[in-house]
Amino acid sequence: xxxxxxxxxxxxxxxxxxxxxxxxxxxxxxxxxxxxxxxxxxxxxxxxxxxxxxxxxxxxxxxxxxxxxxxxxxxxxxxxxxxxxxxxxxxxxxxxxxxxxxxxxxxxxxxxxxxxxxxxxxxxxxxxxxxxxxxxxxxxxxxxxxxxxxxxxxxxxxxxxxxxxxxxxxxxxxxx
Numbered sequence: 001x002x003x004x005x006x007x008x009x010x011x012x013x014x015x016x017x018x019x020x021x022x023x024x025x026x027x028x029x030x031x032x033x034x035x036x037x038x039x040x041x042x043x044x045x046x047x048x049x050x051x052x053x054x055x056x057x058x059x060x061x062x063x064x065x066x067x068x069x070x071x072x073x074x075x076x077x078x079x080x081x082x083x084x085x086x087x088x089x090x091x092x093x094x095x096x097x098x099x100x101x102x103x104x105x106x107x108x109x110x111x112x113x114x115x116x117x118x119x120x121x122x123x124x125x126x127x128x129x130x131x132x133x134x135x136x137x138x139x140x141x142x143x144x145x146x147x148x149x150x151x152x153x154x155x156x157x158x159x160x161x162x163x164x165x166x167x168x169x170x171x172x173x174x175x176x
Contacts (some may be wrong), residue, residue: 040116045079050113059092059102064103067154087111
């Protein structure tokens, strides 16, 4: 079998390794998120939508939520329907477009999201113990930013998730 020398050493090998590790990281992360979500009876996509609504602009258009969580419009429609049936979001008339609706998280959605997020953060704290999370976050932001630019999608550079206590202290509590 012929091998590619450019992938055995140097920048080509580093890039190939980065690509493989990113794929592994994605699968490991999704596995952890799916495991915690299953315990709470929610899908990872539903949890991401609740997070986008709680930590981003709310009420929001479904298309804006879909761009933020990288979900198709068809998938977003199904996700929003399930969340609405569970009482975790509500749909409101869009004052700018009578043909459209906006979505916001309910108080129950905030409570539920915070409970699942707390459990996830406990699991991540165990997994990442001994790491400089701030330094790791900057590395992930750089890689994510490069991929976002290459795909022509909105930047997540300024994303951050304050703890529930921090939201309460700043008056940015439940959006219901």
